[in-house]
Amino acid sequence: MMEIEMSKMQPSQQDMDLIDILWRQDVDLGAGREVFDFSYRQKEVELRRRREQEEQELQERLQEQEKTLLAQLQLDEETGEFLPRSTPLTHTPEADGGGAGEITQNGAFAEQEADPMSFDECMQLLAETFPLTEPAESAPPCLNTSAPPSTDLMMPADVPAFTQNPLLPGSLDQAWMELLSLPELQCLNMQMQETLDMNAFMKPSTEAPTQNYGQYLPGMDHLGSAQTEVCPPEFTNTYNGSFNTMVSPNMNQLSLNVPDVGAEFGPEEFNELFYPEMEVKVNNPPITSDGGNMVGDPPVNPIDLQSFSPGDFSSGKPDPIVEFQDSDSGLSLDASPHMSSPGKSITQDGSFGFSDSDSEEMEGSPGSMESDYNEIFPLVYLNDGSQTPLSEKSSTEKQEMKLKNPKMEPAEASGHSKPPFTKDKLKKRSEARLSRDEQRAKALQIPFTVDMIINLPVDDFNEMMSKHQLNEAQLALVRDIRRRGKNKVAAQNCRKRKLENIVGLEYELDSLKEEKERLMKEKSERSSNLKEMKQQLSTLYQEVFGMLRDENGKAFSPNEFSLQHTADGTVFLVPRLKKTLVKNI
DNA sequence: ATTGCCTGTCATACG
DNA sequence: GCCGTATGACAGGCA
Numbered sequence: 212m213m214e215i216e217m218s219k220m221q222p223s224q225q226d227m228d229l230i231d232i233l234w235r236q237d238v239d240l241g242a243g244r245e246v247f248d249f250s251y252r253q254k255e256v257e258l259r260r261r262r263e264q265e266e267q268e269l270q271e272r273l274q275e276q277e278k279t280l281l282a283q284l285q286l287d288e289e290t291g292e293f294l295p296r297s298t299p300l301t302h303t304p305e306a307d308g309g310g311a312g313e314i315t316q317n318g319a320f321a322e323q324e325a326d327p328m329s330f331d332e333c334m335q336l337l338a339e340t341f342p343l344t345e346p347a348e349s350a351p352p353c354l355n356t357s358a359p360p361s362t363d364l365m366m367p368a369d370v371p372a373f374t375q376n377p378l379l380p381g382s383l384d385q386a387w388m389e390l391l392s393l394p395e396l397q398c399l400n401m402q403m404q405e406t407l408d409m410n411a412f413m414k415p416s417t418e419a420p421t422q423n424y425g426q427y428l429p430g431m432d433h434l435g436s437a438q439t440e441v442c443p444p445e446f447t448n449t450y451n452g453s454f455n456t457m458v459s460p461n462m463n464q465l466s467l468n469v470p471d472v473g474a475e476f477g478p479e480e481f482n483e484l485f486y487p488e489m490e491v492k493v494n495n496p497p498i499t500s501d502g503g504n505m506v507g508d509p510p511v512n513p514i515d516l517q518s519f520s521p522g523d524f525s526s527g528k529p530d531p532i533v534e535f536q537d538s539d540s541g542l543s544l545d546a547s548p549h550m551s552s553p554g555k556s557i558t559q560d561g562s563f564g565f566s567d568s569d570s571e572e573m574e575g576s577p578g579s580m581e582s583d584y585n586e587i588f589p590l591v592y593l594n595d596g597s598q599t600p601l602s603e604k605s606s607t608e609k610q611e612m613k614l615k616n617p618k619m620e621p622a623e624a625s626g627h628s629k630p631p632f633t634k635d636k637l638k639k640r641s642e643a644r645l646s647r648d649e650q651r652a653k654a655l656q657i658p659f660t661v662d663m664i665i666n667l668p669v670d671d672f673n674e675m676m677s678k679h680q681l682n683e684a685q686l687a688l689v690r691d692i693r694r695r696g697k698n699k700v701a702a703q704n705c706r707k708r709k710l711e712n713i714v715g716l717e718y719e720l721d722s723l724k725e726e727k728e729r730l731m732k733e734k735s736e737r738s739s740n741l742k743e744m745k746q747q748l749s750t751l752y753q754e755v756f757g758m759l760r761d762e763n764g765k766a767f768s769p770n771e772f773s774l775q776h777t778a779d780g781t782v783f784l785v786p787r788l789k790k791t792l793v794k795n796i
Numbered sequence: 797a798t799t800g801c802c803t804g805t806c807a808t809a810c811g
Numbered sequence: 812g813c814c815g816t817a818t819g820a821c822a823g824g825c826a
Contacts, residue, residue: 695805695806
């Protein structure tokens with residue numbers, strides 16, 4: 212019993228691997244890791260417990276900070292603003308340099324005598340002084356309702372940066388820094404980071420594109436950052452919504468506020484908000500000392516925090532999301548409507564729409580016909596209608612084309628039961644082949660896409676051809692393309708069938724071998740039985756024959772007589788000579 | 797450099 | 812006879 216309990220408490224590495232695999236599989240279903248991971252849940256409970264304890268300490272610390280903050284301020288009775296006291300209590304970050312982390316911009320942690328004003332009084336004062344900060348929150352001195360972050364975040368959008376409020380500079384920064392530097396919150400941040408990444412990955416069609424265009428589209432980073440600066444409310448809402456859904460319920464409001472900061476401010480501001488100076492973070496004693504029980508956990512990386520901001524992911528080190536570009540998602544970038552959007556457009560080298568293999572091919576054969584074609588017709592490229600010069604085509608034909616294009620290359624797309632790598636290679640080769648034909652078609656200025664040429668039914672194909680005056684070379688090329696395309700698919704199907712036949716024959720061969728083995732065994736058994744029965748019959752014969760006597764009580768000679776029996780079981784003693792005679796007769 | 801595999805293409809046969 | 816399909820054979824790319 213104890214062992215079972217222990218095994219439950221400490222799942223083996225194999226169990227953890229299994230859980231991990233199952234979780235990764237179920238992520239698509241929207242299930243979170245915590246559903247499966249026992250240790251994860253346990254960790255959360257432990258985290259919650261520790262967090263409550265830390266909250267207690269933080270409350271006290273924040274009270275201290277607020278007191279020191281207010282101690283440095285004096286109320287301007289004309290403007291109603293708090294102004295720094297003339298007494299130079301503050302230290303600029305530069306002055307602080309890499310010094311003790313306790314001393315920050317406003318000297319929040321300066322070791323001075325605290326103002327006798329209570330924290331509640333301070334909060335009351337703050338609420339009265341800053342009407343923009345929604346005093347309704349009037350803030351019990353609890354972090355969960357967290358006056359500091361929320362007040363900052365609720366500044367109107369036209370207040371450009373957090374630091375522009377001279378009255379609430381460093382102490383709140385410091386508080387947030389400390390909050391985020393706590394080991395538990397580091398852990399939470401990392402979990403949030405993971406979840407955020409996963410969330411972005413799981414919602415590529417709705418949120419991820421708008422969030423990540425900046426990184427997907429080189430040269431458009433400025434757009435991303437601009438978007439960050441003037442983050443539209445729906446964007447922020449979307450982001451918050453997605454974030455809120457992914458944050459575990461037991462995460463307190465403090466954690467929920469974090470992405471708001473990122474959404475409200477750009478990543479730079481976000482970074483500054485939490486890390487006005489790296490030195491402060493690095494040298495901040497509470498960070499390192501409090502992280503004692505999280506040995507090995509790296510400190511919160513500003514880049515990690517940056518990923519909370521929806522706008523510009525491109526700055527700093529590569530975001531994990533970037534990996535998704537290379538991941539084998541099974542999505543064709545060429546097929547993606549986003550990629551054909553004006554954002555990508557007819558790009559730098561005019562190679563819009565060409566696959567990687569196309570590029571490789573072009574590079575691999577610099578003097579080839581394809582590259583020449585590319586020089587001759589740099590932009591007139593036939594890409595599934597997006598760039599086709601099909602101006603004369605009727606709308607019905609275009610619609611037909613749109614309907615038919617999605618099912619192009621069916622044998623390549625889905626019909627194969629080959630291993631994935633084979634499929635990928637097949638696709639790559641197919642793209643290369645298509646690109647050759649496309650290059651040729653482009654060279655001869657054929658106004659159809661290769662897909663159309665190959666996949667249209669005969670009647671439609673003929674109709675299409677009849678509507679365009681093509682010269683001999685164009686006609687020949689079009690028919691070649693169609694023939695090659697169809698034959699290619701046929702060859703693929705043929706090979707597939709051949710493989711299936713081989714597999715089927717192998718299976719049949721195995722079955723026949725098994726059957727043969729079974730029959731041989733059965734034959735052997737029957738032969739053995741027959742032999743045994745013959746032996747028994749011989750024994751019985753001799754026994755019966757030996758018991759027979761003639762009138763004189765003499766035994767019959769086996770050379771002269773034999774026993775024979777009929778179907779009804781009657782046994783006769785037959786003289787051998789006689790029998791021979793009878794037989795002869 | 798060789799080899800085996802994969803794929804595209806051609807030629808041909810068949811329905 | 813045309814078209815689509817099937818298949819053997821060949822060539823080229825690739826690991």
